[in-house]
Amino acid sequence: MILHVNNVTKNFGGVTAIKETSFSVDRKEIFGLIGPNGAGKTTMFNIITGNYEPSSGEVIFRNEMIHGLKPHLIVRRGIARTFQNIRLFSSMSVLDNVLIGFDFQARYSFFEAISRFPRFIGEEKRIKKRAFEILDYFGMSAFAHDKAVDLSYGQQRKVEIARALATNPELLLLDEPAAGMNPSETEELGNIIKKAREDFDLTVLLIEHDMKFVNQLCDKVLVLDYGKTIFEGKPSDAIQDSEVISAYLGDFHHD
Amino acid sequence: MTVKKDQWINLSFVFGVIGFIGIANSFFDEYTIRILNNIAIFTILAVSYNLINGVTGQFSLEPNGFVAIGAYVTALLLVSPEAKQYQYAIVDPYPFVLSLHANFVVALVLSGFFATCLALVLSFPVFRVRGDYLAIVTLGFGFIIKIFAINYPEVTNGSLGLNDIPEFSNLYWTGGIAIIAVITVLNIVNSKFGRAMKAVRDDEDAAIAMGVNTFKAKTFAFCTSAFFEGVGGGLLAALLTSISPDLFDFFFTFQLLIIIVLGGLGSTTGAIVGTILVMGGSEWMRFLDEPMKFFGYTTPAMPGLRMVVFSLILIFIMLFAREGIMGKKELKDLFKGRKRSAK
Numbered sequence: 001m002i003l004h005v006n007n008v009t010k011n012f013g014g015v016t017a018i019k020e021t022s023f024s025v026d027r028k029e030i031f032g033l034i035g036p037n038g039a040g041k042t043t044m045f046n047i048i049t050g051n052y053e054p055s056s057g058e059v060i061f062r063n064e065m066i067h068g069l070k071p072h073l074i075v076r077r078g079i080a081r082t083f084q085n086i087r088l089f090s091s092m093s094v095l096d097n098v099l100i101g102f103d104f105q106a107r108y109s110f111f112e113a114i115s116r117f118p119r120f121i122g123e124e125k126r127i128k129k130r131a132f133e134i135l136d137y138f139g140m141s142a143f144a145h146d147k148a149v150d151l152s153y154g155q156q157r158k159v160e161i162a163r164a165l166a167t168n169p170e171l172l173l174l175d176e177p178a179a180g181m182n183p184s185e186t187e188e189l190g191n192i193i194k195k196a197r198e199d200f201d202l203t204v205l206l207i208e209h210d211m212k213f214v215n216q217l218c219d220k221v222l223v224l225d226y227g228k229t230i231f232e233g234k235p236s237d238a239i240q241d242s243e244v245i246s247a248y249l250g251d252f253h254h255d
Numbered sequence: 256m257t258v259k260k261d262q263w264i265n266l267s268f269v270f271g272v273i274g275f276i277g278i279a280n281s282f283f284d285e286y287t288i289r290i291l292n293n294i295a296i297f298t299i300l301a302v303s304y305n306l307i308n309g310v311t312g313q314f315s316l317e318p319n320g321f322v323a324i325g326a327y328v329t330a331l332l333l334v335s336p337e338a339k340q341y342q343y344a345i346v347d348p349y350p351f352v353l354s355l356h357a358n359f360v361v362a363l364v365l366s367g368f369f370a371t372c373l374a375l376v377l378s379f380p381v382f383r384v385r386g387d388y389l390a391i392v393t394l395g396f397g398f399i400i401k402i403f404a405i406n407y408p409e410v411t412n413g414s415l416g417l418n419d420i421p422e423f424s425n426l427y428w429t430g431g432i433a434i435i436a437v438i439t440v441l442n443i444v445n446s447k448f449g450r451a452m453k454a455v456r457d458d459e460d461a462a463i464a465m466g467v468n469t470f471k472a473k474t475f476a477f478c479t480s481a482f483f484e485g486v487g488g489g490l491l492a493a494l495l496t497s498i499s500p501d502l503f504d505f506f507f508t509f510q511l512l513i514i515i516v517l518g519g520l521g522s523t524t525g526a527i528v529g530t531i532l533v534m535g536g537s538e539w540m541r542f543l544d545e546p547m548k549f550f551g552y553t554t555p556a557m558p559g560l561r562m563v564v565f566s567l568i569l570i571f572i573m574l575f576a577r578e579g580i581m582g583k584k585e586l587k588d589l590f591k592g593r594k595r596s597a598k
Binding site: 087166 | 446450453457464
């Protein structure tokens with residue numbers, strides 16, 4: 001068990017976005033977080049990444065409580081994320097976008113940077129090499145010096161995942177990775193995620209609406225509706241569960 | 256291989272500038288040297304202001320405050336105790352003010368040091384807010400420094416200011432420190448600190464999601480910028496030989512803002528281009544204020560026409576090059592782009 005969300009509740013004023021939700025993600029699992037719009041999925045992501053503090057409950061990552069920590073410190077502990085609407089650094093090249101992920105791993109001080117100290121040169125060389133390794137892995141090193149925003153949507157999504165992997169995470173959170181992609185791009189993405197899990201020793205937690213994608217990819221899903229857990233288990237069982245169906249399509253049972 | 260070539264180009268640039276300073280100092284007239292001094296000092300200020308405003312994208316309006324601090328620290332340290340004795344006409348200065356004395360280098364370093372310390376203290380309240388609010392908070396700080404200078408005559412001699420500052424600034428000092436400032440800022444921009452600053456500008460939340468300590472990135476930019484603004488203020492005081500609070504009002508910041516926006520927010524070499532155009536151009540256009548002859552017909556002198564034309568040029572540049580002359584590019588990117596398209 002790498003991540004354990006224990007009885008988390010989040011209120012925004014009078015609205016309860018998440019109510020007493022618990023779940024656990026095992027190491028190297030691909031875990032899907034699904035549910036209709038407004039179910040609280042992204043809120044859950046923001047709680048895990050530290051952008052929101054839970055109103056009650058706890059988030060435990062590798063046996064340490066992480067809720068209440070600053071978001072950038074949670075990243076440094078090994079949780080990386082991508083965004084629902086791709087958020088690359090628009091003025092920067094693909095390479096620089098990935099290098100940002102190495103920001104806290106480059107070990108040189110401000111004054112070493114100003115004076116171009118040997119350690120600065122060595123460290124820059126090291127992180128550039130590793131950035132190119134990651135870009136190579138995604139087949140993107142040919143675009144390293146292009147502006148990230150000039151790439152196609154599918155390529156931008158790859159750069160965003162590459163950038164997240166640069167922070168050397170153990171847990172990767174993907175917020176609707178397949179949104180806006182055509183079927184072939186979606187399939188390619190699914191393969192990348194599966195392969196990256198093996199090669200980077202990753203655990204993946206993802207939000208997705210594309211049920212075919214979820215079915216193919218996820219080992220386990222959690223279905224949220226209005227902040228409450230209505231199903232937890234295998235994705236193939238989820239789509240047959242009456243409560244899940246009624247949450248998505250409305251309630252057909254009239255007594 | 257390419258790194259080496261880049262280094263050669265940079266080195267030849269530096270030597271070119273040093274050579275130009277040497278030639279200028281011995282052959283140019285006093286007026287031209289004066290303008291070149293101004294350009295060098297404003298290069299220091301613009302390049303460092305651009306680090307926080309352009310590279311880090313934190314729209315702040317306080318450089319007049321830091322420049323004032325630098326100028327006053329340098330002035331207090333350089334003016335001899337005898338000269339101070341008769342300058343303080345409003346009230347008697349504190350005894351320690353009279354005893355302050357140091358050489359030029361120490362004065363400049365201390366100017367930068369005090370500005371940096373203040374920036375460090377300021378960054379805690381200032382970077383709690385983003386965007387427009389940041390502009391207002393820093394604007395307020397600039398005003399406070401000026402009001403402090405007026406209302407604390409025991410140290411600053413109030414609105415009379417300080418006079419008889421030894422004229423230590425010359426082209427070697429201003430040009431040399433300008434080179435140091437540009438190299439320092441470029442080295443910061445081309446390091447992980449610079450990347451973090453740009454990431455903060457592009458998307459602060461995404462930067463946090465990459466593990467960047469955005470407060471630290473902003474504070475580094477702010478403090479570096481304050482250091483060179485302080486040093487630049489010191490150079491300015493030792494160039495003008497007399498300073499008063501009126502010199503450091505908002506117009507000073509405004510002028511720097513024009514320079515960096517014109518040159519291209521976020522471009523260090525753009526800030527230099529902007530400085531040369533604004534400082535050099537506004538001097539060059541002085542002929543517009545004087546009587547002019549067109550085809551034998553003489554127009555009367557029109558003081559202020561210079562500023563009208565200058566404003567028109569600014570409007571046109573902003574209309575046709577919205578991101579400034581250089582955009583976010585550096586000079587060397589332009590050469591690279593040409594090479595690539597030539598292939």
